[in-house]
Amino acid sequence: MSAAKSERVMNLLIALLSTKRYLTKAELREMVEGYRHTESFDRTFERDKAELRALGVVIRTGSNDPDSDDEDGYRIDRDDFELPEVEFSGAELVAIGLAAHAWQTSVGAEATATALQRLRAAGAEPDVARLPNLRAHIPVAEPAFDPIYRALLEHRAVRFTYDGRVRNLQPWRLLQRKGLWLVLGHDTDRGAVRRFKLARIEGIPEPVGPAEAFQPPADVESRLDAVPEVRAVVAVRDVPELLAASTPVAWDAPVPEGFVVVEVTGFNEPMLVTEIVAAGPDAIVLDPPKVRDAVVRSLLEWGGGQ
Amino acid sequence: MSELQRLVLLVPYLRAHPGVTVDEVAREFGVTPKRVLADLGILQYVGLPGGFYGDLFEVDLGGAREYGDIFVRNVDALGRPMRLGRDEAASLMAALQVVMDLGGDDEGARSALAKLEAVTSLRPDAVEVEVATGDADVVAALKEALADGRVVQLDYRTGGRGSRRRAEVEPARLRTDGGYAYLDAWSRTRDGWRSHRLDRIDRVEILDEHVPPRDVPASLDTWFSDAGRELTVTVTNAGRWCADYHPTTAVERVDDGWRITFPLVSIDWAARLLLRLGSAVTEVSDPAVTEAARSLAREALAHYGGVL
Numbered sequence: 001m002s003a004a005k006s007e008r009v010m011n012l013l014i015a016l017l018s019t020k021r022y023l024t025k026a027e028l029r030e031m032v033e034g035y036r037h038t039e040s041f042d043r044t045f046e047r048d049k050a051e052l053r054a055l056g057v058v059i060r061t062g063s064n065d066p067d068s069d070d071e072d073g074y075r076i077d078r079d080d081f082e083l084p085e086v087e088f089s090g091a092e093l094v095a096i097g098l099a100a101h102a103w104q105t106s107v108g109a110e111a112t113a114t115a116l117q118r119l120r121a122a123g124a125e126p127d128v129a130r131l132p133n134l135r136a137h138i139p140v141a142e143p144a145f146d147p148i149y150r151a152l153l154e155h156r157a158v159r160f161t162y163d164g165r166v167r168n169l170q171p172w173r174l175l176q177r178k179g180l181w182l183v184l185g186h187d188t189d190r191g192a193v194r195r196f197k198l199a200r201i202e203g204i205p206e207p208v209g210p211a212e213a214f215q216p217p218a219d220v221e222s223r224l225d226a227v228p229e230v231r232a233v234v235a236v237r238d239v240p241e242l243l244a245a246s247t248p249v250a251w252d253a254p255v256p257e258g259f260v261v262v263e264v265t266g267f268n269e270p271m272l273v274t275e276i277v278a279a280g281p282d283a284i285v286l287d288p289p290k291v292r293d294a295v296v297r298s299l300l301e302w303g304g305g306q
Numbered sequence: 307m308s309e310l311q312r313l314v315l316l317v318p319y320l321r322a323h324p325g326v327t328v329d330e331v332a333r334e335f336g337v338t339p340k341r342v343l344a345d346l347g348i349l350q351y352v353g354l355p356g357g358f359y360g361d362l363f364e365v366d367l368g369g370a371r372e373y374g375d376i377f378v379r380n381v382d383a384l385g386r387p388m389r390l391g392r393d394e395a396a397s398l399m400a401a402l403q404v405v406m407d408l409g410g411d412d413e414g415a416r417s418a419l420a421k422l423e424a425v426t427s428l429r430p431d432a433v434e435v436e437v438a439t440g441d442a443d444v445v446a447a448l449k450e451a452l453a454d455g456r457v458v459q460l461d462y463r464t465g466g467r468g469s470r471r472r473a474e475v476e477p478a479r480l481r482t483d484g485g486y487a488y489l490d491a492w493s494r495t496r497d498g499w500r501s502h503r504l505d506r507i508d509r510v511e512i513l514d515e516h517v518p519p520r521d522v523p524a525s526l527d528t529w530f531s532d533a534g535r536e537l538t539v540t541v542t543n544a545g546r547w548c549a550d551y552h553p554t555t556a557v558e559r560v561d562d563g564w565r566i567t568f569p570l571v572s573i574d575w576a577a578r579l580l581l582r583l584g585s586a587v588t589e590v591s592d593p594a595v596t597e598a599a600r601s602l603a604r605e606a607l608a609h610y611g612g613v614l
Contacts, residue, residue, distance in 0.1 A: 003348050006309050010352040013314070014383045018354055031355035055311055056391045082386040084425045091414030092421070095405050099415070102401035107393060108433070112401055115394035120334065121315050121387035123322035132522075133452045135481035136404040138435055152432055153393045176435040179484030180550055199550055220431065238463070238470075244505070256609070278582040281605035296610050301584045303603025 008034030009048045013057065017081060021064045022073025049074075057081060088124050097128040102136045107149045140181065142198035147205045148183050149174060155212050157188065160205035162196055168208060169194070172216040184220070193223050230266045232276070233287040235259040239279040251286060261286065273298055307335070309345075313352075316345055317363070317384045325375045346370055354383050395422065396432035407437040408482050410445035439487040440505030447510035448489055451477050455517045457494075461509040462502055464572075470508075475500070476517040490526050501526045535570040538591035539579075545586030548579060563588060573598045
């Protein structure tokens with residue numbers, strides 16, 4: 001960008017920010033240094049507006065006449081534009097400094113860098129060096145991450161191939177569970193909420209259709225984790241994975257030495273059975289008989305036949 | 307960053323840092339000092355409409371050239387940086403969330419998050435990262451030991467069965483990676499650097515001894531990298547999930563299924579993976595692993611003696 005152009009777009013930005021009423025193109029041409037002598041004013045003005053919008057500046061259009069539907073005036077609402085006053089404590093600045101390096105690559109890294117720059121331009125000094133003994137990393141290895149993240153932030157649909165089939169998804173949320181990235185959203189072909197593993201997406205997802213095409217629902221939370229529906233009473237010894245999501249229960253019958261009796265939950269029976277089977281001889285299902293039988297059947301896959 | 311982006315950010319930055327040097331600004335914005343002076347040259351002609359003295363920004367360009375420090379005045383029209391956009395807010399908030407988890411509900415991260423939520427009026431929910439940090443008391447004790455530079459004794463479990471261990475270690479760093487939090491430490495017991503998954507540490511005892519200075523490696527090998535052997539398992543489509551949740555060295559499509567190769571850390575770990583996969587397994591490369599799975603299953607079935 002030439003110096004003259006930067007100067008002109010900056011002056012346009014300030015003119016639009018500093019006005020209380022809508023300014024028409026004709027007024028802006030008179031006011032803003034750099035427009036007065038431009039021959040191709042219309043084209044230049046359109047380009048300059050596009051330049052500002054690309055920065056994320058919201059330019060409102062409208063008219064000063066409340067009875068008019070004309071949208072021939074322009075202004076920037078200072079509240080839309082400016083970072084509000086905010087002050088951070090020492091501990092908060094240390095946390096922000098640690099957060100600054102969490103994203104190593106990806107859109108997340110660029111966006112965090114920009115956020116930090118804006119906070120520094122507001123006078124905050126994130127403490128980036130104080131605590132080398134804490135390191136928060138958010139690893140992203142999946143090539144599908146960036147296009148989906150962009151689409152999600154723009155509220156735009158994406159299309160990708162998964163299990164050999166083309167899917168159209170309105171992405172609502174990206175989740176990392178056990179180090180694995182998932183995207184949750186509305187599958188428009190099936191008309192249902194679905195989640196996909198990013199590592200399983202074939203090729204690079206493509207944005208489809210316009211931005212702001214949908215609004216993620218306010219209750220994504222409730223659609224995230226189905227409520228665990230299956231329960232079992234299990235005698236366990238030393239299985240952190242099972243014990244982590246368990247509650248101790250009273251059990252009258254004796255259990256082998258070293259075992260404690262707990263109730264464990266799973267989202268469905270196969271998942272619960274798998275967890276118990278993986279514990280091998282360190283878990284014994286006591287109840288219900290249905291889960292107990294399923295575990296025994298599964299163990300017979302390996303332990304049967306002799 | 308485009309020139310326009312930089313200029314929009316530069317004005318509030320200079321306002322918030324009176325007397326900042328040309329070199330400091332160059333570092334902050336990743337440009338040359340010459341470029342900084344050129345930017346200041348542009349800003350001289352920027353300001354409120356009118357273009358007269360009093361409307362334009364006042365930039366002491368001569369002072370910047372001669373003394374290297376920068377003073378601006380009358381820049382209130384563009385005195386604040388832009389709001390954080392959705393992408394900036396979402397990324398920074400997700401990162402803060404991880405810092406909060408790593409620090410055991412870190413107070414600074416929690417309140418910074420609340421303030422950011424207030425100034426962005428955006429909900430921090432586009433990205434959600436779950437980190438298994440284990441027991442809150444363990445995290446708190448390790449943070450304390452790190453802050454005081456003290457040696458600790460750890461009681462921990464290894465991935466396999468029945469293996470509780472104790473080690474005396476010099477804590478160097480807490481970190482998150484791939485959904486788990488780790489302690490990187492010099493293990494006196496094992497005489498080497500080790501990473502301990504926090505959710506496998508049962509107890510921490512802070513000892514009355516200070517950690518001697520040591521160079522901490524920038525990155526520590528993850529638990530599986532010192533595995534010398536490999537295990538190849540062929541599974542049907544129903545078993546493909548195991549490649550998503552475990553480190554692999556190869557994943558190959560074969561007739562009616564997948565051939566997946568893992569670094570083999572412990573026979574016990576691999577045997578339990580086979581139990582989990584159940585009937586989805588069609589072939590196992592290492593007979594020792596197959597045998598271990600069989601013996602675990604038989605031992606488990608013995609508990610259900612009455613059923614068989």
